[in-house]
Amino acid sequence: MKTQMYEVRFPGNAGRNRRGLVLVVVMVVVVMISLAGFGYVASMSNENKSVHLRSEQLQMENAVASAEEFLKQRLQESFQGDDDSMSSDSTHSNASAESEEDEEALMRGIVVVDEDGPGSRVRFTVMAPHYDDSGLAPWHYGVACESTRLDLRSVMDWEKLRPGTGRKSLLGLPGMTEAIADALLDWMDSDGTPRQSGAEQDYYATLNPPYSPRNGIPESLEELLLIKGITRSLLFGRDSNQNHRLDQDELSASNSSFSRDAMGEKQLPWAELLTLYSGERNQSRDGHPRIHLNQFDLAKLHRQLAAEIDVKFATYVILFRQYGPSMTNIPAVEVSTQPPSFAIPAKFFIRSPFELVQSRVQVQVSGGAVSTVKSPITSEGEKLDEILGIFYDRLTVTNSSVLRGRVNVNTAPAEVLRSIPGIDKALAEQIVTSRSAGSKNEQRHEKHPYWLFTEGLVDLNKMKELFPYLTIGGDVYRAQIVAFSEASRLSQRVEIVLDASHSPARRLFWKDLQVLGRGYPWDVLDTPGGISTQQSGASDATSFSN
Helix, strand or coil, X not given: CCCCCCCCCCHHHHHHHHHHHHHHHHHHHHHHHHHHHHHHHHHHXXXXXXXXXXXXXXXXXXXXXXXXXXXXXXXXXXXXXXXXXXXXXXXXXXXXXXXXXXXXXXXXXXXXXXXXXXCCCEEEEEECCCCECCCCCCCCECCEEHHHCEEHHHHHHHHHHCCCHHHHHHCCCCCCCHHHHHHHHHHHCCCCCCCCCCCCHHHHCCCCCCCCCCCCCCCCHHHHHHCCCCCHHHHXXXXXXXXXXXXXXXXXXXXXHHHECCCCCECCCXXXXXXXXXXEECECCCCCECEECCCCCHHHHHHHHHXXXXXXXXXXXXXXXXXXXXXXXXXXXXXXXXXXXXXXXXCCCCCCHHHHCCCEEEEECHHHCEEEEECCCCCCCCCHHHHHHHHHXXXXXXXXXXXXXXXXXXXXXXXXXXXXXXXXXHHHHHHHHHHCCCHHHHHHHCCCCXXXXXXXXXXXXXXXXXXXHEECCCCEEEEEEEEEECCCCEEEEEEEEEECCCCCCEEEEEXXXXXXXXXXXXXXXXXXXXXXHHHCCCCCCCCECC
């Protein structure tokens, strides 16, 4: 028996169902189109913001480049003989309040882009690295001289010349150990034999990942972190944003124990005490080449010295080069009684102009007789300070156009001074105390680094020993450049080292500090009435702040 099924149709309902379905489809299409439109608008909005952000980033990069060229130009002016053109607290120990204000006006909040008027300008500020572990010292604008630091290239040279000297120099740094000093020297020397407590290829090959020691001078201070025993706390201390200052959040950090070394002394970060770049022009203050005391043309040397100093001194230098120093105590005659003979070749080199002070030479005269001639320069007399100033400014014992690694005795901290061969901790502290005794002393200290001798801190023999290591100048500078936008408060920060020992000035080192943030409060970077007013002196270190 078959069952039949019958379909009942209602003609009126079919039309209504189709119309409802069409309405639903239309609504879905409209919603999809709307969402696509909203997505497109959002995408374009984000793209617009991205374009503007990138545009501002490019403006920041151009502002940093402008600041670098500005500094190079200023250094070039200094190279041409304008010694005051780069004055800063780090380069002149007696900088007046007026010069500090002038430097701030030249280096703070300089407008680079001013297309849309106030509130949308791009500026840059140049900060001089000046370490402060209290967070309270004044900020410094401009540049800092690298000669206030210990040059690792010179340390290696000292070690090669007299083994053990470089190691002893490194041990003068706070927190340095014999093992780290040996490892650092092993990293820089050219051989593969480890020192007593050092490390060479055999050690670094066991690390994960393995690597090889450079066996040469590091390319940056950050490279020291690869050396056995050197940690980030030793190199940078608690200065996490690397603005050469302990900010409030860094002062309250939990790792405060790193502020003292094992001997209880203040632990200064090595990044504040070491450099790879110090140097200075071997020129007088007026930009002229110094007289080379060890040149072989004695007649020319005599003419130069007679014109710059006097004839008696010129004659004594020629006799010294020909016959060398004499240790006899027999009565000596004045140099004016012994005319020079340029036919006799030079046989001795002068290691330091101090060898010409209170010294003697034995001269062969006619008939084979010997005459002792005394130096016209004695260690007594009121004019000694002036004479030593002339020695420092006008004379040199090398024909090198650039002198590397000399330490500025007027500005270097005690931790650097005691790393100089021949200077111990006690003498380093005496130097720091003496140079801050008063304005009268500061004026004398500006003439030459030999005030250690004229003021009785060292004797003549010790000053001869210290001569190759000391200066009061320097032509390599470090600075941090911060470029920022008034509109978005976007900023970019870099640290650079510029070398003005050659013309034109050139960049030796560039470090992008963007990842570490702005590093300085707005009221330090900007001029009064700018971002600092809007932000009320905000000191956050975020580069991309809103």
